[in-house]
Structure formats: C-alpha cells, structure tokens
Amino acid sequence: MVVDRDHEPTGALVRPYAVTRGRTRPRLEIAMEALVETTARGRLNGLSSGREQATIAGMCGTRLQSLAEIAAHMRMPLGVARVLVADMAADGLLAVHEPSGIGDGGGDLVGTELLERVLSGLRRL
C-alpha cells in the first residue's frame, strides 16, 4: 500500500478528529472503495475498543463494506474513517481488501479477468 501524503485531504479543524486522537494521517493509504471485513479477533475484541470502533467492527462483521460506506454510515468525513480503519487494521481487528486498481501495475491479465467478471456480472443484473 502506498502512502500518498500529497493527495490526502485532511481536516484538522473538524470535531470528529477527536476520535482519531488528533491524527489526520492514516498509517495506511486505503482506497475509498477498499473492502473492509472484521477479523475473528475483531469479532472478539472489537466491541470493547471504543464506540466508533465497535460500530465499525459490528457493521463489517455482517457484510463487506467499503471505506466509503463506513464513512457514510458513521457520518464521518472519509479521512476520519480512513484513520480509524487503518488503526483497527493495524491492531488486527479488521482486514482491508484493496481494490483491483485496473491500471496501476496489477498486470494486464489480472485486469482483463476482472473486467470480464464485472461484465458478466452486469449482464446478469
């Protein structure tokens, strides 16, 4: 995962950052469409870690959710959710599944196979 400081929108003046203990930079750069899943450890310990953390652990334990969905449901700016999720992932409470990122070095075959899966999925809709 790439840490890309120049592109990271920050919001140091915003109240929700209190829950991130003032940090506005996540330890990991997590794409807005990255999928988040609660780990077994997160299921056991996630609920005791803090209100926001518990909500996230609960919500990503029932189905995969993107970072954007977590932010929307928690009514948090994307950047705040990103810091929380990165911390919880570092603590082993969440697993973060990065998107396939078609063009960024994933290799042509991987991209093509993914596109074909998306295409047949859309046709089945």
Added chain:
Amino acid sequence: MSIRQPNNRVTSAKIVIAGGFGVGKTTLVGSVSEITPLTTEAIMTSASEGVDDNDMVQDKTTTTVAMDFGRITIDSDLILYLFGTPGQTRFWFMWDELVRGAIGAVVIVDTRRLADCFAAIDFFEHRRLPYLIALNCFDGRQHHDVNDVREALAVSPNTPIVTTDARSRESTKQVLITLVEYVLTMRRAGAGAGVGA
C-alpha cells in the same frame, strides 16, 4: 449469492459517473445500485495550492466535497462501486482520488448544455481514463445527432456515445455494459496501457 471462490481474492472495482450540475448523476447511480445512494464527504483544509480557478488564493479554507455512490454486488468476493463526481468540477483534489484505479467513467451529457461536460472530458483525457458519453434525453427527445455531438465534443471516433434515460435501470445497465466492453476492447487492442491514472 455464490459461495466465495477459494481462488479469488476479495476485491472491489469502481466506475466514475461524471457530468455537469443536475445532469442525472445521482439518478443514474440510484437506478442500478442495490443500496439507496449514500453520500460520503471529504474535507480539505488548505492554503489552496492551485486547486481551482482562483489559483493562489492564500486564505486557509476548509472545503467539504460530497460524493454519492452506489453498490452492485457482482459476486460474494467482487463488489462494483459507482461514484458520482462532486457537482462542482473545481474540486480536483477529489477527482484524483476518484479516478485512481477506476475501470472507466461515464460522462452524462445534457445536449441542451453540452459545454457543462467539457471539464470532465478534459480531465479523463488527461488522466487517460477510458470514458463514454451518455446523452441523457430529459424530455425523451435527442436534440442533436450523435455525429454532431461527437464533433462538438471533439472526442475520438472510438469513444462510445450512447443515449440513456438515467432513471431506467435497464438503460443504465446497458451504459455500464457498453463502458466495460469498450475498456476490454481497448485493453485487448493493447491501447489500454497506462489507463486508469
């Protein structure tokens, strides 16, 4: 929903939905999404470093940009997200993040105000993100011939131009299928290198 394939890793993909103000972006996302479109906000506090037309304004400003998005579960281990771009194209800081790793983009165009989509097209051209043009016929009529639109927008002859009704699930589905087919064709032709920002 199928059982997770052992060989597939859990992953996601996204398509960007762009276009001018009130052109039908949220409507299009909502017509195929399995969830009511959600809104996520990004906040940027900056001494705006050339992010908009008023370059070099040195005031420290906090800008909130809202993007709405929808979700389509393709498989238990593959989820497609549709992200609508912020209404105001000047919020480029968000566009960079939006297009990073995207499959491609749908540029919705109201033929009565073609110029509204120029900024989006320029941006995708510059980032070499494949896109198609979807003409949203608001009153059920297409006001311009597709060839005239192609000429007016100065898009390449390969760029698909389709008509759509953003409110219709079937229509939106076809738009997305056309986009992914186009991206696949380009990749197979070897023209896709460097695509996706």
